Amino acid sequence: MLKENLREVEKNIQEACDRAKRAREEVTLIAVSKTKPLEDIEEILEEDVIDFGENKVQELCDKYEKISRPVNWHLIGHLQTNKVKYIVDKAALIHSVDSYKLAEQINKEAKKKNVVVPILLQVNIAKEDTKFGLEREEVLPLIEKIKDMDAIQIRGLMTIAPFVENPEENRVHFKNLYQLYIDIREKSINNVIMDTLSMGMTGDYQVAIEEGATMIRVGTGIFGERNYKI
Numbered sequence: 672m673l674k675e676n677l678r679e680v681e682k683n684i685q686e687a688c689d690r691a692k693r694a695r696e697e698v699t700l701i702a703v704s705k706t707k708p709l710e711d712i713e714e715i716l717e718e719d720v721i722d723f724g725e726n727k728v729q730e731l732c733d734k735y736e737k738i739s740r741p742v743n744w745h746l747i748g749h750l751q752t753n754k755v756k757y758i759v760d761k762a763a764l765i766h767s768v769d770s771y772k773l774a775e776q777i778n779k780e781a782k783k784k785n786v787v788v789p790i791l792l793q794v795n796i797a798k799e800d801t802k803f804g805l806e807r808e809e810v811l812p813l814i815e816k817i818k819d820m821d822a823i824q825i826r827g828l829m830t831i832a833p834f835v836e837n838p839e840e841n842r843v844h845f846k847n848l849y850q851l852y853i854d855i856r857e858k859s860i861n862n863v864i865m866d867t868l869s870m871g872m873t874g875d876y877q878v879a880i881e882e883g884a885t886m887i888r889v890g891t892g893i894f895g896e897r898n899y900k901i
């Protein structure tokens with residue numbers, strides 16, 4: 672069942688890449704396993720997917736301990752400063768940095784553990800008032816302030832697009848985030864790599880790929896609906 676879902680997702684990714692004349696290798700699929708059991712992760716690991724996304728620090732740490740195969744764990748959910756210390760040496764990439772204070776804390780805890788943590792800046796590109804993330808205008812000033820922190824590595828941008836019935840409605844937001852990503856990349860800022868654009872979820876990842884996503888985060892499309900009550 673999960674393997675069939677994955678095959679379907681893979682087919683959709685390939686088709687979107689074909690439409691956009693992009694190579695499949697340009698897009699990393701992150702299987703979003705939040706709320707899902709270890710057996711589900713093991714099943715998908717057998718298919719050579721090695722990137723998994725979690726939105727809670729505790730759950731990521733538990734799964735990190737229990738899965739023995741090599742996995743790139745992505746923290747995709749909001750991160751509180753008091754939880755940073757648990758995650759800096761476990762996350763392959765933190766997608767949700769949206770304040771100076773958080774970047775500073777990640778830098779501090781990463782130094783203690785002698786690691787360099789790759790991060791993305793989360794942007795509220797659709798200006799939704801319920802979401803975390805920086806306003807578009809805040810991104811560059813924040814980069815300028817944190818770029819010299821030596822235990823973090825800025826790799827790009829992330830957004831959570833609005834929940835919509837028709838994925839085409841999010842195309843404009845993906846276009847806008849891509850443009851911001853390119854504008855920043857063209858500045859060639861010291862210590863800023865800008866090779867990662869994390870956008871697109873189950874409802875809209877094909878559109879996101881067409882608009883330049885290098886990482887898509889797919890949960891429901893692979894693992895089925897989530898039950899938050901268990």
Ligand SMILES: *Cc1c(COP(=O)(O)O)cnc(C)c1O
Pocket residue numbers: 703705726747748831872873874888889890891892
């Ligand atoms: C849950 C989650 C996803 C995956 O959502 P689906 O719609 O199930 O694919 C992607 N990104 C973030 C930040 C999430 O919290």
